[in-house]
Amino acid sequence: MAPRNQDGNFMDVDSDSDISLLGDVEHRGKGKGKGKATDKRKKDKGKAKAKEQAYTWEASYTRSWDTVQEDEAGSLQGAVEDLMARGRRRRLLAPAAAIRRTIIRHLVLLLDLSAAMMDRDMRPTRFDLMLQYAREFVVEWFDQNPLGQIGVVGMRAGIGERIGEMSGNPQDVLKYLSDRSRLEPTGEPSLQNAIEMARSSMSHLPTHSSREILIIFGSLTTCDPGNIHDTLDACVKNKIRISVVALAAEMKICRNLCDKTGGQFGVAMNEGHFKDILFELVPPPAQRAVARTGGPGASNPAADLMMMGFPTRLPDSSPPSLCACHSDMKSEGFLCPRCMAKVCDVPTDCDICGLMIVSSPHLARSYHHLFPVKPYEAVRSMDGISEPVTACHACARVFSITASTAVASEGVSPWGRYRCPDCHNDFCAECDVFVHDVIHCCPGCGK
Amino acid sequence: MEKASHLSVIVDLSPTQWHLSAQASNQYPLSIETFLSQLLAFLNAHIASKHENTLVVFGALPGKSVMLYSSTELLTDDMPPLDANSYLPFKLVDSTVVRKIMDELDAIGKLEEEPPCALVGAVTKALCYINRITHHSSTTTGVAEDPTTLHDPRILILSVSPDLSSSYIPIMNAIFSAQKLKVTIDVCKVYGPDTVFLQQAAHLTDGSYIYLERRDALLQNLIMSFLSPPFIRKILAVPKQDKIDFRAACFCHKNIVDVGFVCSVCLSIFCQPLPVCSTCRTKFPINTLKRLNAARPAITPANSRMGVPLANLNNAATPRSTSTPVPNGMSNLR
Numbered sequence: 134m135a136p137r138n139q140d141g142n143f144m145d146v147d148s149d150s151d152i153s154l155l156g157d158v159e160h161r162g163k164g165k166g167k168g169k170a171t172d173k174r175k176k177d178k179g180k181a182k183a184k185e186q187a188y189t190w191e192a193s194y195t196r197s198w199d200t201v202q203e204d205e206a207g208s209l210q211g212a213v214e215d216l217m218a219r220g221r222r223r224r225l226l227a228p229a230a231a232i233r234r235t236i237i238r239h240l241v242l243l244l245d246l247s248a249a250m251m252d253r254d255m256r257p258t259r260f261d262l263m264l265q266y267a268r269e270f271v272v273e274w275f276d277q278n279p280l281g282q283i284g285v286v287g288m289r290a291g292i293g294e295r296i297g298e299m300s301g302n303p304q305d306v307l308k309y310l311s312d313r314s315r316l317e318p319t320g321e322p323s324l325q326n327a328i329e330m331a332r333s334s335m336s337h338l339p340t341h342s343s344r345e346i347l348i349i350f351g352s353l354t355t356c357d358p359g360n361i362h363d364t365l366d367a368c369v370k371n372k373i374r375i376s377v378v379a380l381a382a383e384m385k386i387c388r389n390l391c392d393k394t395g396g397q398f399g400v401a402m403n404e405g406h407f408k409d410i411l412f413e414l415v416p417p418p419a420q421r422a423v424a425r426t427g428g429p430g431a432s433n434p435a436a437d438l439m440m441m442g443f444p445t446r447l448p449d450s451s452p453p454s455l456c457a458c459h460s461d462m463k464s465e466g467f468l469c470p471r472c473m474a475k476v477c478d479v480p481t482d483c484d485i486c487g488l489m490i491v492s493s494p495h496l497a498r499s500y501h502h503l504f505p506v507k508p509y510e511a512v513r514s515m516d517g518i519s520e521p522v523t524a525c526h527a528c529a530r531v532f533s534i535t536a537s538t539a540v541a542s543e544g545v546s547p548w549g550r551y552r553c554p555d556c557h558n559d560f561c562a563e564c565d566v567f568v569h570d571v572i573h574c575c576p577g578c579g580k
Numbered sequence: 581m582e583k584a585s586h587l588s589v590i591v592d593l594s595p596t597q598w599h600l601s602a603q604a605s606n607q608y609p610l611s612i613e614t615f616l617s618q619l620l621a622f623l624n625a626h627i628a629s630k631h632e633n634t635l636v637v638f639g640a641l642p643g644k645s646v647m648l649y650s651s652t653e654l655l656t657d658d659m660p661p662l663d664a665n666s667y668l669p670f671k672l673v674d675s676t677v678v679r680k681i682m683d684e685l686d687a688i689g690k691l692e693e694e695p696p697c698a699l700v701g702a703v704t705k706a707l708c709y710i711n712r713i714t715h716h717s718s719t720t721t722g723v724a725e726d727p728t729t730l731h732d733p734r735i736l737i738l739s740v741s742p743d744l745s746s747s748y749i750p751i752m753n754a755i756f757s758a759q760k761l762k763v764t765i766d767v768c769k770v771y772g773p774d775t776v777f778l779q780q781a782a783h784l785t786d787g788s789y790i791y792l793e794r795r796d797a798l799l800q801n802l803i804m805s806f807l808s809p810p811f812i813r814k815i816l817a818v819p820k821q822d823k824i825d826f827r828a829a830c831f832c833h834k835n836i837v838d839v840g841f842v843c844s845v846c847l848s849i850f851c852q853p854l855p856v857c858s859t860c861r862t863k864f865p866i867n868t869l870k871r872l873n874a875a876r877p878a879i880t881p882a883n884s885r886m887g888v889p890l891a892n893l894n895n896a897a898t899p900r901s902t903s904t905p906v907p908n909g910m911s912n913l914r
Contacts, residue, residue: 237844237847280847342844437844437864437865437868438841438842438843438844438850438853438854438857438864438868438869438872439841439842439843439844440839440840440841440842440872440875441839441840441841441842441849442838442839442840443826443827443828443837443838443839443840444826445823445824445825445826446783446823446824446825446826447822447823448820448821448822448823448824450822451822451823467826470827470838470839471839488839492826493780493826493827493828493849494752494755494756494780494784494826496828496842496847496849497748497749497752497753497756497828498752498756499846499847500749500752500753500847501749501753502846503846503848503859503860504749524653525708526705527704527705527708527709528705528708528709528711528712529647529650529653529709530712531653563711563712563715564708564711564712567707567708567711568704568708571711571757571760571761572704572707572708572753572754572757573753573757574700574704574749574750574753574754575704576645576701576704576705576708577701578701579698579700579701579704579747579750
């Protein structure tokens with residue numbers, strides 16, 4: 134993935150477009166008649182421009198609605214459309230060709246639990262914000278990487294502390310992160326101790342899965358027992374990818390860790406930016422080209438073909454029988470397709486014949502990464518179309534007959550129409566976003 | 581207090597399948613006319629059960645999907661003539677749906693080969709529509725009402741066609757987005773063999789999948805099982821499906837397989853060991869191939885679970901499958 138953190142403008146809009154969009158629309162309803170706020174707002178805007186990308190402790194009190202701008206008529210439509218357009222353009226920038234991504238992922242979440250996390254520059258504290266975002270991150274991560282596993286390690290009082298074992302169950306991981314009192318920050322952090330601990334817990338993993346460490350680091354110091362560069366070399370050798378989200382400032386060693394292992398490094402400027410750089414790490418990383426430099430003849434040692442079985446699920450109402458894994462008498466369960474043994478839960482290896490049993494929806498959850506929907510083209514002019522369709526092909530919303538007068542930026546159709554390059558059906562802006570972000574399947578061509 | 585609910589009905593209108601369904605050799609023949617009259621009674625019951633209830637009907641036709649009726653949009657200009665003996669909303673639904681279906685079926689004309697029904701298109705359209713109305717209500721009704729619970733949306737699929745295995749990925753994508761939108765998908769299999777994908781759809785979205793055994797009792801099944809919105813179903817004992825088949829379609833020949841070979845990089849499923857992944861171009865080690873080829877199960881008819889293999893009846897009609905040659909190794913699979 135391209136490092137986006139260099140592009141400051143990009144970041145600002147990035148702050149989770151859905152949410153900000155919803156917020157804007159609500160403000161449109163409520164903010165009517167609040168003329169008083171406008172002049173104050175202008176003053177603020179000048180200030181914000183003077184020092185762009187201010188760190189959160191440098192910035193004055195900001196309001197989220199300052200980021201949108203009214204047009205002459207006092208409407209926010211333009212600003213909303215602009216936000217949408219940016220989202221569209223970002224999609225267009227993404228490479229269309231299939232890139233290889235690792236989908237079976239193993240991640241160790243390294244949380245900084247040092248005294249530096251009690252700083253209040255991010256509200257309410259760095260620690261509370263980190264826990265909140267980490268929980269959201271885990272939920273989103275498992276949604277997109279259903280076959281992955283997450284372990285949690287804390288850095289506190291100079292040692293690495295195992296908070297949770299590797300687990301593929303989001304509920305388990307959330308439980309590790311839910312108990313605030315057990316994670317109370319104290320002392321100095323130790324990068325080396327914690328990385329060593331994470332590394333040792335991942336050493337047994339099969340070669341076809343990815344090994345990743347994500348460090349959320351709030352401190353500016355690390356107290357290590359040995360040479361951290363040795364640890365770094367060991368990580369490179371073990372193909373562990375380290376990404377760091379720093380909450381304070383850039384540290385040379387953190388930057389080195391990421392660069393050498395192929396991870397991403399980011400410094401959070403404020404709360405929204407923190408979330409953005411954290412969530413950029415959710416989609417599976419494109420596999421590094423390094424892995425296949427052996428020439429066209431050499432096979433990739435990291436890749437393998439696995440035999441998997443897709444089970445049949447028995448309902449609670451079926452006659453009870455003993456399960457193969459615990460010898461318990463129960464009605465529900467899954468039948469191994471090869472030996473017809475009953476196991477309690479999937480994914481697992483069949484205890485009788487050793488076949489890997491997975492539920493196929495688990496696999497299918499990641500297929501939209503492989504076959505993305507082609508970006509729709511914005512319809513720029515209605516000339517040459519004798520009988521244009523009157524309504525959105527997907528949701529039957531009626532298109533406006535007149536073109537919008539707003540300054541049309543790139544990627545926005547003045548007619549509010551977006552056309553699929555394959556089936557040539559027109560869709561409204563909302564469906565365009567919905568199809569590409571949620572459904573991943575064009576309603577017109579069914580692909 | 582009971583809330584208004586939204587229902588999207590997707591009707592599978594494959595002419596071939598309906599023709600087969602109406603044949604007298606079936607135990608309970610069901611023609612499309614009888615089906616439609618019972619369906620319309622069900623639609624009317626949904627509208628009648630609460631005034632604010634919304635209804636959309638989509639039709640999955642060969643090669644395309646159309647919106648047949650929407651309670652928020654006027655699809656045809658001509659209003660039916662007023663009749664003192666009929667309730668206007670009922671009359672409106674009935675006449676619009678029937679007229680649109682007639683128009684669409686007439687438009688099909690004579691085809692040499694019937695393309696498969698665009699069920700995926702209909703489902704994604706239903707989802708787009710639900711996305712639109714839930715989004716819409718959140719912007720207009722204000723903060724007091726929670727937009728996601730306001731409409732309690734659900735989709736009912738009335739299916740007659742067998743599984744179309746080439747649409748495996750899109751249909752799974754649609755199911756996952758339904759999960760995200762908290763839309764319940766109910767499936768009523770009116771005719772034909774069980775469909776694996778729709779079973780999974782109902783299971784994953786907490787809906788019910790009902791295989792209609794007594795097809796003369798269609799209306800009764802519809803009203804008893806599908807009329808109540810999901811939150812009432814917690815109280816009622818709505819029939820659920822018994823077994824759920826978690827099989828998937830392979831990427832290479834679009835076969836539905838229960839033991840497949842999966843690429844560790846991109847999780848593509850294949851029905852036989854391949855030297856190179858066709859999706860991500862990963863080369864697999866030669867020893868693995870040898871090992872897997874040796875370990876491949878010799879499939880006997882007893883091993884195929886359904887007795888009748890769920891081979892793609894429809895696939896023969898898709899031009900795509902004819903272009904991919906089926907290697908000899910596959911023939912003993914079936």
